[in-house]
Amino acid sequence: MKKFLCFIVSLVFIAGCTNTDVEPTKTNNVSNYSADFLREWLKLECRVVKETPGFLPPQASRAFGYVGITAYEAVHSGIPNAKPLAGQINRLAVTSMPVPLTQNINYHWGIVVNAAVADMMRFMFDKNLTPANLQKINDLEAQYLAEFSATLNKVTGKTLTDESVKHGKAVAQAIYNYSKTDGGHDSYLNPFSRPFTPVTGIDKWVPTDAKNATPLSPFWSKCRPILASNMDYATPPKPMAFSLDKQSDFYKQATQVYNQVKNNTADQVEIAKFWADDPFATCTPTGHTFNIMTQLLEETNATLEKAVVGYAMLGVGEIDAFIACWKAKYDYSLIRPVSYIQKYIDPNFKTVIGTPAFPAYTSGHATEVGVGEKIFTRLFTKGDGVYSLTDRSQVQHGFATRKFSSFSEMAKECANSRLYGGIHYEMDNQNGLLMGRGIGENVVKSINWPTDIK
């Protein structure tokens, strides 16, 4: 009998020792979790953007941005000393967010983020989401939920799983409700805001392709920025005054584009194509920068903590970069180089890549990559931006890798790519880059992000 009782007691101890919950004795920090699954979510988002009608650069920036914000907001209470974005970003009240019950529940932060991001993906693409992509989102959510749940104790795991899913979905719903009032909700259903009558004038934008008689998202600057102070960067210097005088600065800007295209090296042509991503299906400049973030997180073995902070920082910056850039574009509605050059310099001029259907000044690529530069600098360097980066994000689409010794070098090449492509004046790129860098720095310093990010 004694031996039998000892045997039973031993079994109980062994069962206790095989408990694979995140134990209360080990602090349940987000930094204890792998970011592998979150990176896969962002890769899927790139694909969904490419395949969902209506997701052009401003709309894509919003979709990526809110997914990043949601991931952070869902788990900030699992990051020591972290503050929520609610209460720090424009019109997102703390009271509108669900309260995490971390005193009573040891959330599985992986399950929380998985549930939050899955819901936000469905919300962001909603009415135009293809059945195949909806299935991919559902399948990915189920896959990770099963993987995470399998690691939990069989007795308490179900409750923990349910509470973690509930919290993640509640956060996603709250952020989605917030997003619905920002002015960009459902814009993918009519991204050109038609009907719209563009302003006319000798210096004004005219259509640059057969399909788009009106330009993209002319009212995007009216969207609510995530950080109101980012709009301090939305008024770059005026573009050079339009002129047909061959001695004028404006004419020289146009001839610079013309001569660049005529004299591009093979590498410069490749650079123009690389940063344009693809003529038919691109996840847009924001997607490319998010892909670089994903690569950086992977190659630095970043934890889930760093991943949620990184994607949120970049998300805030990208949303506001496009609002700021689009403000400048429609403040001036400046004629594109191809239109000016074909009319006043050479009617046979052809650009290297297609000119997108919206005005010139400033460049969207330059603005958003400036944001990326500053956020990558903050997260992956000691503040000097020096990082040996091999951008592999386009290898699968037939591009060679591109190497940079700093994030600044990466950003400059991206900005210059639009000159090589023949679609932006130099001033569009340089002032766009300055705007983006300003916004990126502001995002890093104006929000109380966690310090000592693991």
Added chain:
Amino acid sequence: MKVNIFIWAIVGGLSVLGCQKNNQEQLDKDAKLMATLECEARQLKEERFKIANDIRFMEDSLMKYHISLTPSQSQHIDSIKTVLTMRTGKLADKITRTMDSLFVANYQTPEQRQTFDAATEKMLQEVCK
């Protein structure tokens, strides 16, 4: 004793040489695999950009004379884009899976990946004409 140390040194050196040879063989094998896939992707990329430019220049010519595309022309162009996008996506998935699994298995550090990139690019010059 000294003879033993000498013998072990020889054995150790041969083992290292053997490992290096294996590593190089693995690198060459992996680089060839990636190079073959990347060659196909690069050719497909050039095809995409060429077709995109052909479509663009054709549409520009029509626009100059205020001629619109006919519905069937639009449809034809859209179907070309769809086919190319699907082919690109399929190949991209294959390359991504291959690259990810190679990186996890054999090339985890940035330095190892740069060595792999260089080997792949060198192999590309040979396999991709």
